[in-house]
Amino acid sequence: DAGVIQSPRHEVTEMGQEVTLRCKPISGHNSLFWYRQTMMRGLELLIYFNNNVPIDDSGMPEDRFSAKMPNASFSTLKIQPSEPRDSAVYFCASSPEKGNQPQHFGDGTRLSIL
Amino acid sequence: SQQGEEDPQALSIQEGENATMNCSYKTSINNLQWYRQNSGRGLVHLILIRSNEREKHSGRLRVTLDTSKKSSSLLITASRAADTASYFCLEYGNKLVFGAGTILRVKS
Numbered sequence: 086d087a088g089v090i091q092s093p094r095h096e097v098t099e100m101g102q103e104v105t106l107r108c109k110p111i112s113g114h115n116s117l118f119w120y121r122q123t124m125m126r127g128l129e130l131l132i133y134f135n136n137n138v139p140i141d142d143s144g145m146p147e148d149r150f151s152a153k154m155p156n157a158s159f160s161t162l163k164i165q166p167s168e169p170r171d172s173a174v175y176f177c178a179s180s181p182e183k184g185n186q187p188q189h190f191g192d193g194t195r196l197s198i199l
Numbered sequence: 200s201q202q203g204e205e206d207p208q209a210l211s212i213q214e215g216e217n218a219t220m221n222c223s224y225k226t227s228i229n230n231l232q233w234y235r236q237n238s239g240r241g242l243v244h245l246i247l248i249r250s251n252e253r254e255k256h257s258g259r260l261r262v263t264l265d266t267s268k269k270s271s272s273l274l275i276t277a278s279r280a281a282d283t284a285s286y287f288c289l290e291y292g293n294k295l296v297f298g299a300g301t302i303l304r305v306k307s
Binding site for chain 1: 202229230232239240241242243244247287291294295296298299
């Protein structure tokens with residue numbers, strides 16, 4: 086079975102540019118999560134969706150960040166405009182149900198903003 | 200930071216020894232989960248323990264949960280070099296909060 090697929094794996098761009106990260110969850114999973122991992126702040130939940138609906142976006146840093154899930158098989162996390170402090174590894178995860186089941190993680194997108 | 204607490208931050212042991220990692224959380228939980236992360240990869244789920252459970256086993260892994268102390272421990276027995284990774288707990292209550300992680304190095 087295919088796992089959670091994230092693209093791109095690496096992204097290097099200059100500050101001010103728009104960045105779009107993509108995620109394809111495991112088929113049949115109802116919940117999708119976006120996390121950010123940095124050395125300073127560790128793993129932080131940014132937003133999660135249940136049945137394509139955003140449930141909790143309290144972790145989204147600021148208005149420059151937005152996430153969408155137009156259908157059950159695709160989600161995007163967009164940063165516009167990007168800043169150097171956004172540099173991190175961004176993970177997408179999915180699970181059959183919000184918190185009562187294990188989450189399956191993609192291999193992440195390593196984002197560097199110059 | 201919304202990180203939970205884990206200790207130790209780093210642990211270095213010889214192959215064959217046991218490794219114990221601890222996790223403290225702050226809120227009431229529905230369950231607590233443990234994950235492993237190899238360098239440059241995503242997290243892999245290891246074990247989930249529900250709030251009404253006190254101990255759970257999976258292969259060489261043993262997890263305990265003490266809700267009165269708001270803490271959990273992960274024990275890896277008979278460690279192998281392949282167990283070298285970072286280990287994180289995830290508390291699932293009103294919020295999903297990851298611990299800061301323990302870096303485990305198993306020397307062969």
